[in-house]
Amino acid sequence: MLELYAVSKIYGNGVVALRDVDLKVNKGEFVFIVGPSGAGKTTLTRLILAEEKPTKGQIIVNNKVVNNLRPSEIPYLRRQIGTVFQDFRLMHNWTVEENVSFAMKVIEAPRRAIRKRVPEVLEMVGLANKAKHLPTQLSGGEQQRVALARAIVNQPYILLADEPTGNLDPETAWGIMRVLQDINAQGTTILMVTHAKNIVDEMRKRVVALEGGRIVRDETRGAYGNEN
Amino acid sequence: MRIRTWAFFTGQAFSSMRRNSWMTVASIGTVAVTMIVLGIFLLLGGNINNIAGNIESQVEVSIYLQDEITSGQVDDLAQKFAAMEQVALVKYVSKEEALQELREMYGESGDFLAGLELDNPLRNGFRLRTHRPEQVLEIVPTLRSFDGVAEVQYGQGFVEQLFAVTNVMRVVALGLMLGLASAATFIIANTIRITVFARRREISIMKYVGATDWFIRWPFVIEGMTLGLVGSLIAAGLVAWAYSAAVVNLAVTIPFFPLVKPWPFLLGVSGWLLLIGTTIGVLGSTLSLRRFLRV
Numbered sequence: 001m002l003e004l005y006a007v008s009k010i011y012g013n014g015v016v017a018l019r020d021v022d023l024k025v026n027k028g029e030f031v032f033i034v035g036p037s038g039a040g041k042t043t044l045t046r047l048i049l050a051e052e053k054p055t056k057g058q059i060i061v062n063n064k065v066v067n068n069l070r071p072s073e074i075p076y077l078r079r080q081i082g083t084v085f086q087d088f089r090l091m092h093n094w095t096v097e098e099n100v101s102f103a104m105k106v107i108e109a110p111r112r113a114i115r116k117r118v119p120e121v122l123e124m125v126g127l128a129n130k131a132k133h134l135p136t137q138l139s140g141g142e143q144q145r146v147a148l149a150r151a152i153v154n155q156p157y158i159l160l161a162d163e164p165t166g167n168l169d170p171e172t173a174w175g176i177m178r179v180l181q182d183i184n185a186q187g188t189t190i191l192m193v194t195h196a197k198n199i200v201d202e203m204r205k206r207v208v209a210l211e212g213g214r215i216v217r218d219e220t221r222g223a224y225g226n227e228n
Numbered sequence: 229m230r231i232r233t234w235a236f237f238t239g240q241a242f243s244s245m246r247r248n249s250w251m252t253v254a255s256i257g258t259v260a261v262t263m264i265v266l267g268i269f270l271l272l273g274g275n276i277n278n279i280a281g282n283i284e285s286q287v288e289v290s291i292y293l294q295d296e297i298t299s300g301q302v303d304d305l306a307q308k309f310a311a312m313e314q315v316a317l318v319k320y321v322s323k324e325e326a327l328q329e330l331r332e333m334y335g336e337s338g339d340f341l342a343g344l345e346l347d348n349p350l351r352n353g354f355r356l357r358t359h360r361p362e363q364v365l366e367i368v369p370t371l372r373s374f375d376g377v378a379e380v381q382y383g384q385g386f387v388e389q390l391f392a393v394t395n396v397m398r399v400v401a402l403g404l405m406l407g408l409a410s411a412a413t414f415i416i417a418n419t420i421r422i423t424v425f426a427r428r429r430e431i432s433i434m435k436y437v438g439a440t441d442w443f444i445r446w447p448f449v450i451e452g453m454t455l456g457l458v459g460s461l462i463a464a465g466l467v468a469w470a471y472s473a474a475v476v477n478l479a480v481t482i483p484f485f486p487l488v489k490p491w492p493f494l495l496g497v498s499g500w501l502l503l504i505g506t507t508i509g510v511l512g513s514t515l516s517l518r519r520f521l522r523v
């Protein structure tokens with residue numbers, strides 16, 4: 001479970017990015033985070049990843065308070081959270097396979113486990129035949145699938161996706177959404193920040209809308225919202 | 229950590245060096261040059277120490293006896309010398325022993341000593357050593373007053389000046405070495421900072437995946453260590469080669485110049501160069517990483 005209690009974030013320059021945010025996400029949920037630019041969506045993900053500390057409030061991931069971790073504890077939090085970003089963030093000179101297996105090397109998984117698991121996730125994201133390719137030899141959608149494979153290879157507790165389809169054309173975006181749905185179906189909680197109205201409207205999942213750092217709407221089977 | 233993880237780190241370090249081959253060569257060269265200069269200082273230092281040590285061991289009084297005295301008188305003198313409170317050591321040196329010592333000192337170039345045993349021009353005598361070098365002055369007049377003593381020689385005055393000079397040289401050499409070592413650390417830190425800077429994107433990706441700081445750091449540390457080690461190996465090789473050649477050449481041109489024998493002296497010097505070079509590499513890489521690990 002992911003829990004936020006009265007979380008506020010004021011950046012050093014005085015910008016109030018989040019105000020008194022209360023949010024509870026149960027295991028296995030699929031949640032869209034929507035809202036206009038500057039609403040605080042990315043800030044929310046950065047707080048969950050302990051990239052930033054909240055100015056006020058408490059954040060709990062999987063029953064552990066994470067808003068005041070020591071720097072040495074942060075890597076262990078991040079191993080429970082898979083991340084995907086708009087810009088893919090792959091290692092350019094590593095193959096697909098190396099990019100994915102790296103996440104397992106980091107946790108020092110046994111070689112046998114790596115050999116078994118990596119092809120499995122590549123199969124799941126539909127890249128089984130591109131394992132030896134470099135990211136530069138792949139399309140944007142394929143690169144995002146590599147990032148997804150890397151994010152889930154260690155079976156994280158939560159998958160955080162910040163505009164994962166932001167750089168992709170609609171059709172490719174839907175391909176990514178299908179993979180996300182598969183991942184969610186296997187029990188992984190997903191938090192996805194997005195501006196893609198059609199996707200949110202079509203999928204009919206829980207929608208949390210932020211505006212000016214406040215949660216203005218939280219619907220179980222919501223839509224992107226009519227104001228946009 | 230698992231061996232395989234270390235293999236991964238090493239692989240990372242080497243592929244980084246291969247990718248930045250230009251920088252790699254530049255920093256190995258820098259370390260090598262610095263370590264060569266450091267090596268020269270170590271060689272100079274070792275030789276200065278050696279000269280100082282030689283001279284210290286030569287702070288002794290040589291007493292030459294008149295040719296005609298009896299062995300009874302010699303024994304008598306030996307006892308009198310030993311009884312003096314400043315005297316630490318008394319050694320009788322017959323003229324045959326003195327000749328033998330000369331032969332050993334000159335080695336192969338001592339041809340001119342051949343045949344001297346038939347008509348040995350040297351004299352029987354004693355060598356005295358005092359507890360402290362400056363006590364030599366106190367005892368010399370007494371020594372001269374003994375019957376049967378022909379001549380007393382000592383190296384006072386010169387010795388003290390030399391010690392003062394060598395002490396200053398030691399301090400200067402140490403200061404220069406420290407300066408050089410920090411300059412080399414700075415240069416390696418800068419080199420690695422460039423590779424780290426080029427890879428800051430990769431570092432931040434690693435942090436998102438949940439890599440610990442040490443997981444990220446090790447490849448760079450290994451890289452710095454390798455740069456330092458290879459650079460200092462080159463330096464140690466060159467320094468050792470040059471010194472051995474110098475010892476051979478000087479033995480021909482200035483036969484009695486007291487250079488320290490290459491073995492095991494060079495082993496120590498190379499050991500220090502490797503140690504310092506590798507440390508500099510590690511230090512440089514850790515310093516340059518500090519800023520980039522805060523993601």
Ligand SMILES: Nc1ncnc2c1ncn2[C@@H]1O[C@H](COP(=O)(O)OP(=O)(O)OP(=O)(O)O)[C@@H](O)[C@H]1O
Nearest residue numbers: 011012013015017036037038039040041042043044
């Ligand atoms: N590191 C930072 N330092 C200071 N202010 C920041 C920082 N990051 C974000 N902000 C500010 O905080 C507010 C929220 O930013 P955030 O990135 O969370 O918005 P967002 O909802 O993700 O927007 P977008 O949809 O454009 O990505 C903005 O006003 C932004 O300028």
Ligand SMILES: [Mg+2]
Nearest residue numbers: 041042043162
């Ligand atoms: Mg954002």
